[in-house]
Amino acid sequence: DIQMTQSPSSLSASLGDRVTITCQASQVISRFLNWYQQKPGKAPMLLISDASNLETGVPSRFSGSGSGTYFTFTITSLQPEDFATYYCQQFDTLPLTFGGGTKVEIK
Amino acid sequence: EVQLVESGGGLVQPGGSLRLSCTASGFTFSNYWMHWVRQAPGKGLVWVSRIKSDGTYTNSADSVKGRFTISRDNAKNTLYLQMNSLRVEDTAVYYCARAGIFPVSPLFSWGQGTLVTVSS
Numbered sequence: 001d002i003q004m005t006q007s008p009s010s011l012s013a014s015l016g017d018r019v020t021i022t023c024q025a026s027q028v029i030s031r032f033l034n035w036y037q038q039k040p041g042k043a044p045m046l047l048i049s050d051a052s053n054l055e056t057g058v059p060s061r062f063s064g065s066g067s068g069t070y071f072t073f074t075i076t077s078l079q080p081e082d083f084a085t086y087y088c089q090q091f092d093t094l095p096l097t098f099g100g101g102t103k104v105e106i107k
Numbered sequence: 108e109v110q111l112v113e114s115g116g117g118l119v120q121p122g123g124s125l126r127l128s129c130t131a132s133g134f135t136f137s138n139y140w141m142h143w144v145r146q147a148p149g150k151g152l153v154w155v156s157r158i159k160s161d162g163t164y165t166n167s168a169d170s171v172k173g174r175f176t177i178s179r180d181n182a183k184n185t186l187y188l189q190m191n192s193l194r195v196e197d198t199a200v201y202y203c204a205r206a207g208i209f210p211v212s213p214l215f216s217w218g219q220g221t222l223v224t225v226s227s
Contacts, residue, residue, distance in 0.1 A: 032211065034213045034214070036152075036214075038152075042219075043202055043217035043218060043219055043220055044144075044152065044202070044214075044217055045217070046213055046214060046215055046216075049213040049215075050213075055215075087151065087152055089152070089213075089214075091211055091212065091213060092211075094157075094166050095154050095166075095168045095169070096142075096144075096154035096157075097154065098151055098152040098153070098154070099151075100151050101151045101152075
């Protein structure tokens with residue numbers, strides 16, 4: 001199975017801060033990497049597909065980059081509604097695997 | 108608007124069975140691959156199983172192979188997960204998710220989830 005190592009596991013940030021989360025795959029996955037946001041008690045929501053493709057309706061402050069084994073997810077100016085847990089996920093090879101998640105909390 | 112509504116969760120004893128359903132609307136269900144993903148309380152997301160749009164091809168995680176069966180009824184716009192020989196470690200919220208029309212695609216839409224608790 002492809003292991004997805006996401007870091008940090010949690011972070012505290014202030015409104016307006018720039019936040020970056022990294023995700024490293026245990027083997028090359030090209031750009032078959034997605035990012036999801038999950039709020040407490042809610043289902044995950046796809047934000048970015050194919051490493052950098054912003055889904056329709058997702059604010060432009062969210063972005064993704066990377067290929068191969070190393071990927072980053074950035075929020076350029078943190079807003080109140082962005083406090084949530086974020087997961088990376090590879091879809092290069094079955095089983096689909098997720099990173100452990102990054103909980104973004106208010107400082 | 109895409110809507111996925113799961114049902115069928117509940118409390119079951121170890122070794123028991125449960126069938127989850129996911130009713131879809133707002134899109135042509137028969138065109139899309141569908142998945143089940145679970146999340147144990149306070150834990151991360153774990154992929155469980157997927158099924159091809161016409162129901163002829165499935166894959167499952169090793170942890171559920173031989174115990175869980177994914178299926179679909181395109182006439183009823185419904186996805187199923189038959190869970191047998193349930194274990195305490197199967198306790199989780201189970202989400203159904205719509206993927207794309209190709210086998211390799213993101214999980215574009217998710218249901219709200221249904222909680223399965225396996226306990227004596």
